[in-house]
Amino acid sequence: MTDQIIWTAITPVENIPPREGRAVNAGSQEIAIFNIGGRYLTIENKCPHKGGPLCDGIVSGTSVVCPLHARRFDLETGMAVRATEPACVATYPTKVEGGVIYVDLAGARKAYEDAAA
Amino acid sequence: MSEQMDQTLDQSRGRTQQLVLVGNGMAGVSCVEQILKQPHDFDITIFGDETHVNYNRILLSLVLAGEKSPEEIVINDIEWYQNNSIRARLGVKIARIDRENRRVIDEDGGVTEYDKLILATGSSAFIPPIPGVEKKNVHVFRTRDDTRALLEKARPGLKAVVIGGGLLGLEAARGLQVRGCDVTVVHLMETLMDRQLDATGGEYLKRKIESLGIKVMLPQQTAALFGNGRVDGLRFASGEELEADLVVLAAGIRPNTDLAKQAGLDTRRGIIVNDYMETSDPHIFAVGECTEHRGQTFGLVAPLFEQGRVLASTLNGTRTQTFEGASPSTKLKIMGVDIFSAGSIHAGQPGVEEVKYEDPSLGVYKKLLIKDNQLQGVILVGDIEDEHQYLDWMRGGTDLTPHRRTILFPPRDADPGLEVAAMPDSETICGCNGVRKGDIVQAIHKHGITTLAGLKERTRASTSCGTCTGLCEKLLRAVTPNFQEETRTTMCACVPFSYEQLRDIIKGQKLKSVEEVLTVYGNRKGCEVCKPALSYMLDMLWCGDHEEDRSARFINDRVHANIQKDGTFSVIPRMRGGVTTPDELRRIADVADKYNVPMVKVTGSQRIDLLGIKKADLPSVWKDLGMPSGQAYTKGVRMVKTCVGTQFCRFGVQDSTSAGIELERRLENLFTPHKYKMGVVGCPRNCAEATVKDLGLIGQEGSWQVVVGGAAGKSVRKADLLITVETTEQALEASDLFFQYYRENANYLERTYDFVERLGIEKIRKDTVYAPDAEKRDLLERLARSKKLSKDAWTEGENPVNPTQFVQIEPLQNPAMRIEASV
Numbered sequence: 060m061t062d063q064i065i066w067t068a069i070t071p072v073e074n075i076p077p078r079e080g081r082a083v084n085a086g087s088q089e090i091a092i093f094n095i096g097g098r099y100l101t102i103e104n105k106c107p108h109k110g111g112p113l114c115d116g117i118v119s120g121t122s123v124v125c126p127l128h129a130r131r132f133d134l135e136t137g138m139a140v141r142a143t144e145p146a147c148v149a150t151y152p153t154k155v156e157g158g159v160i161y162v163d164l165a166g167a168r169k170a171y172e173d174a175a176a
Numbered sequence: 177m178s179e180q181m182d183q184t185l186d187q188s189r190g191r192t193q194q195l196v197l198v199g200n201g202m203a204g205v206s207c208v209e210q211i212l213k214q215p216h217d218f219d220i221t222i223f224g225d226e227t228h229v230n231y232n233r234i235l236l237s238l239v240l241a242g243e244k245s246p247e248e249i250v251i252n253d254i255e256w257y258q259n260n261s262i263r264a265r266l267g268v269k270i271a272r273i274d275r276e277n278r279r280v281i282d283e284d285g286g287v288t289e290y291d292k293l294i295l296a297t298g299s300s301a302f303i304p305p306i307p308g309v310e311k312k313n314v315h316v317f318r319t320r321d322d323t324r325a326l327l328e329k330a331r332p333g334l335k336a337v338v339i340g341g342g343l344l345g346l347e348a349a350r351g352l353q354v355r356g357c358d359v360t361v362v363h364l365m366e367t368l369m370d371r372q373l374d375a376t377g378g379e380y381l382k383r384k385i386e387s388l389g390i391k392v393m394l395p396q397q398t399a400a401l402f403g404n405g406r407v408d409g410l411r412f413a414s415g416e417e418l419e420a421d422l423v424v425l426a427a428g429i430r431p432n433t434d435l436a437k438q439a440g441l442d443t444r445r446g447i448i449v450n451d452y453m454e455t456s457d458p459h460i461f462a463v464g465e466c467t468e469h470r471g472q473t474f475g476l477v478a479p480l481f482e483q484g485r486v487l488a489s490t491l492n493g494t495r496t497q498t499f500e501g502a503s504p505s506t507k508l509k510i511m512g513v514d515i516f517s518a519g520s521i522h523a524g525q526p527g528v529e530e531v532k533y534e535d536p537s538l539g540v541y542k543k544l545l546i547k548d549n550q551l552q553g554v555i556l557v558g559d560i561e562d563e564h565q566y567l568d569w570m571r572g573g574t575d576l577t578p579h580r581r582t583i584l585f586p587p588r589d590a591d592p593g594l595e596v597a598a599m600p601d602s603e604t605i606c607g608c609n610g611v612r613k614g615d616i617v618q619a620i621h622k623h624g625i626t627t628l629a630g631l632k633e634r635t636r637a638s639t640s641c642g643t644c645t646g647l648c649e650k651l652l653r654a655v656t657p658n659f660q661e662e663t664r665t666t667m668c669a670c671v672p673f674s675y676e677q678l679r680d681i682i683k684g685q686k687l688k689s690v691e692e693v694l695t696v697y698g699n700r701k702g703c704e705v706c707k708p709a710l711s712y713m714l715d716m717l718w719c720g721d722h723e724e725d726r727s728a729r730f731i732n733d734r735v736h737a738n739i740q741k742d743g744t745f746s747v748i749p750r751m752r753g754g755v756t757t758p759d760e761l762r763r764i765a766d767v768a769d770k771y772n773v774p775m776v777k778v779t780g781s782q783r784i785d786l787l788g789i790k791k792a793d794l795p796s797v798w799k800d801l802g803m804p805s806g807q808a809y810t811k812g813v814r815m816v817k818t819c820v821g822t823q824f825c826r827f828g829v830q831d832s833t834s835a836g837i838e839l840e841r842r843l844e845n846l847f848t849p850h851k852y853k854m855g856v857v858g859c860p861r862n863c864a865e866a867t868v869k870d871l872g873l874i875g876q877e878g879s880w881q882v883v884v885g886g887a888a889g890k891s892v893r894k895a896d897l898l899i900t901v902e903t904t905e906q907a908l909e910a911s912d913l914f915f916q917y918y919r920e921n922a923n924y925l926e927r928t929y930d931f932v933e934r935l936g937i938e939k940i941r942k943d944t945v946y947a948p949d950a951e952k953r954d955l956l957e958r959l960a961r962s963k964k965l966s967k968d969a970w971t972e973g974e975n976p977v978n979p980t981q982f983v984q985i986e987p988l989q990n991p992a993m994r995i996e997a998s999v
């Protein structure tokens with residue numbers, strides 16, 4: 060365990076239009092970055108239901124609706140919203156500097172596992 | 177004496193006491209309702225100087241804003257009076273009380289005796305002593321007639337000024353603005369709704385109100401209204417002036433105490449009542465806004481309903497209930513402007529702590545005032561979901577120690593059933609009607625209620641301002657095993673209006689983007705249900721001349737292909753009438769090879785599907801195909817299936833292939849409420865299944881039958897005959913008429929088979945093919961305008977709407993990384 064954060068430069072902010080998400084190839088993982096009105100939030104791009112590409116979902120406030128079967132996830136916590144059983148996707152620390160989005164790719168966090176731990 | 181005996185025997189329930197109610201408003205009539213619930217011996221007369229039956233005054237705001245009709249806000253109709261043997265004297269004003277002889281005298285001199293008299297005269301709009309308030313076009317907003325007068329004046333572009341920035345003023349402003357008026361709110365204080373909000377909350381509210389397009393001037397004291405007979409404007413104490421065609425005074429209310437004062441009852445600001453709602457005369461009682469109780473007067477209904485309950489118990493002799501006053505809670509009824517305030521909210525008292533949260537970009541502000549670990553007051557702006565929790569804590573005097581860590585965001589249960597289950601029975605669900613959770617649960621069990629409508633009828637919950645509807649539904653769902661959801665009349669919870677209302681609103685307000693609609697009429701967020709529906713509605717209403725917002729579209733409509741279970745896409749090029757060429761087939765084959773397409777399939781719609789294409793490959797696949805989009809992914813014109821007709825078939829009597837190709841050309845690239853599929857056949861053998869399509873043309877010797885509303889998908893339905901015409905051109909025109917009519921009048925996701933059934937083919941015929949020429953021309957013209965602005969979506973392959981429309985982003989190489997010590 061190091062106490063360093065490695066911020067990976069992903070893309071200029073203008074590449075993610077307001078209220079949309081985009082998939083990013085990040086080595087072994089695929090992440091989805093969303094622009095929710097000038098704030099950028101990152102989650103893993105894989106719906107826990109049947110692997111739907113969450114980057115393609117419709118954004119509703121600060122949540123996203125999976126395009127395949129409409130499960131909904133909160134982009135800040137990764138938790139499923141209005142679900143009957145707990146489910147979640149990982150979230151990644153994200154920041155903007157000099158008009159570029161940076162993500163801490165090693166910082167994946169799962170709210171539900173955290174809670175369980 | 178014996179006569180009286182007879183009368184008593186006659187009337188099985190022996191009604192002998194005369195009960196007279198002056199004031200046919202919310203408080204008085206609700207008290208009568210409570211009296212009627214128990215056995216009683218009253219003969220009841222109600223006087224009301226308004227000519228209307230008892231209606232819900234609160235909802236006048238929604239009538240002004242066009243969200244409800246005047247008929248919809250009636251609480252008790254004339255039959256209710258009749259069924260309960262109540263004499264209703266509507267349009268009759270009581271001029272005087274003769275206490276000595278226990279009678280009331282109306283303005284026409286009519287005399288009515290009473291044993292018990294209830295005064296529920298309410299209050300009147302306060303007319304501030306400003307020179308010029310008597311001028312024409314200066315209005316107040318209190319009654320149905322006031323509302324009608326405002327509605328008659330309001331029209332687009334009219335300059336309206338509302339004096340008073342409290343709840344009533346803001347709701348009046350919003351109502352007028354929805355009608356297209358150019359509205360300014362002028363408020364004397366620094367803060368809007370200063371009785372309910374602090375300076376910060378007021379600032380958030382102001383920003384929100386301004387974002388709706390209403391101007392706000394603060395603090396601004398009106399010195400005079402000028403104009404020659406009719407108001408032309410306002411002059412402020414500062415010397416500034418503001419033009420106005422219409423002025424609404426919403427500067428407060430004054431209890432109607434004249435009657436009581438003249439009769440010599442104890443009055444101060446209101447008619448003085450004790451905890452039993454008795455006045456200083458043992459035969460006279462009072463409830464409602466006209467009262468003053470322990471020095472407090474009232475301006476909201478919840479405590480008035482409570483007063484009514486108490487008075488009923490006083491009058492039926494049980495005297496089991498007392499009125500202890502009330503801590504008011506207020507909610508603004510403007511869609512999208514969420515304000516909640518309760519308790520004492522003004523800081524500065526010793527020992528009161530303030531706990532606050534603010535998020536300017538979300539427009540959320542919360543403030544709790546806590547004393548001795550108990551909640552004294554609460555202000556919520558922008559996010560009022562926890563209002564019930566706070567009210568419950570406040571009313572119950574709950575010790576907040578265990579909740580302190582999460583007090584601004586009390587945890588919610590994931591299962592809504594649990595949340596309502598956890599509520600104590602004493603918690604108030606419907607503040608307007610004072611209905612508690614316990615009342616609702618009891619009513620559900622007792623009457624076997626399974627629908628929201630049933631609940632409304634039995635308990636009155638959720639019949640006033642409507643903000644507790646969601647909670648009532650949750651409760652029903654949790655309590656009753658066979659809860660029946662109502663057929664949904666509104667688009668969704670984000671935009672709680674019907675499709676029809678929304679069409680009017682968007683047209684009337686000239687809203688041109690989904691964001692605008694969501695900001696002004698919705699919850700700002702939107703969801704997967706309303707966003708695509710609104711996108712469609714805007715496109716249809718503005719014939720394509722609007723601000724297209726891709727983020728509001730389902731992914732299929734952002735990349736113009738159909739998403740598949742593995743996140744890849746399918747590509748179906750247009751093949752008009754199902755007719756193709758060797759050249760096209762060769763290109764399709766080449767594409768399939770070049771992109772390793774996992775499956776090439778002939779579809780059920782006479783064309784070819786390339787399945788399993790990656791998003792990033794879509795633009796080049798389209799380019800290589802060199803064919804237009806078949807729109808197989810969208811709610812739009814899919815295809816026209818045809819048969820070979822006279823061109824080859826030995827039975828063909830019409831050239832179905834050419835007609836089908838022409839039909840497809842005319843309508844392709846247009847969006848529809850649901851997918852739209854057509855079929856054209858050359859004879860009634862119907863080889864291309866035209867009778868089970870949204871629209872079909874069936875060739876006959878010398879004529880075409882145009883049929884609509886057919887289906888052979890989830891349901892199977894034989895199409896109805898719209899019209900029989902002689903020429904192909906006439907058949908195409910009839911198709912156009914029906915097509916545009918469906919576009920304009922169907923609800924989003926309503927397929928023609930449901931639409932035709934809902935409206936009935938007769939009505940559709942009358943409104944399309946048999947409509948007056950002018951109407952037909954208009955329909956066709958709107959269709960032509962849409963068509964002109966439509967385009968083949970696949971051209972976006974070369975001109976993407978944004979640089980990453982089809983792209984999977986790769987992280988930047990340079991500068992690659994930054995390392996930071998973590999905190």
Ligand code: SRM
Pocket residue numbers: 738739740741746748777778779780781782783784785806808814815851853887888889890891927
């Ligand atoms: C590809 C195709 C099947 C095939 O291999 O032939 C197909 C595939 C799908 N159909 Fe279909 N339908 C296809 C012809 C039909 C037909 C036959 C026809 O068009 O004559 C019907 C019956 C006619 C009708 O539309 O009613 C048909 C009735 C449906 C329905 C039921 C509609 C209804 O209201 O009854 C759905 C579901 C829906 O729309 O809600 C549906 C939905 C779907 C979807 C889009 C499901 C979805 O949302 O993902 C399927 C996409 C699969 C994919 O991954 O791409 N598909 N589907 C056909 C494409 C036609 C085309 O070229 O555009």
Ligand SMILES: Cc1cc2nc3c(=O)[nH]c(=O)nc-3n(C[C@H](O)[C@H](O)[C@H](O)COP(=O)(O)OP(=O)(O)OC[C@H]3O[C@@H](n4cnc5c(N)ncnc54)[C@H](O)[C@@H]3O)c2cc1C
Pocket residue numbers: 198199200201202203204223224225226233234235236237268269270271296297298299317318319344347432435463464465466474475476477478480507509608641
């Ligand atoms: C537009 C608007 C929006 C509102 N919104 C809300 C809200 O969201 N929440 C809330 O809690 N409250 C709201 N209120 C306030 C609420 O409507 C009142 O608190 C409530 O109606 C008071 O009831 P009442 O019976 O005391 O008076 P009223 O409903 O005013 O009834 C009194 C009746 O008595 C009649 N009357 C008076 N004198 C005589 C006489 N001498 N003879 C015969 N009849 C007479 C009057 O004409 C009137 O019809 C709103 C009010 C308005 C105008």
Ligand code: SF4
Pocket residue numbers: none
């Ligand atoms: S019938 Fe249509 S929706 Fe069902 S699996 Fe086949 S293609 Fe998909």
Ligand code: FES
Pocket residue numbers: 106107108109110111125126127128129130
């Ligand atoms: S894969 Fe996301 S909801 Fe099914």
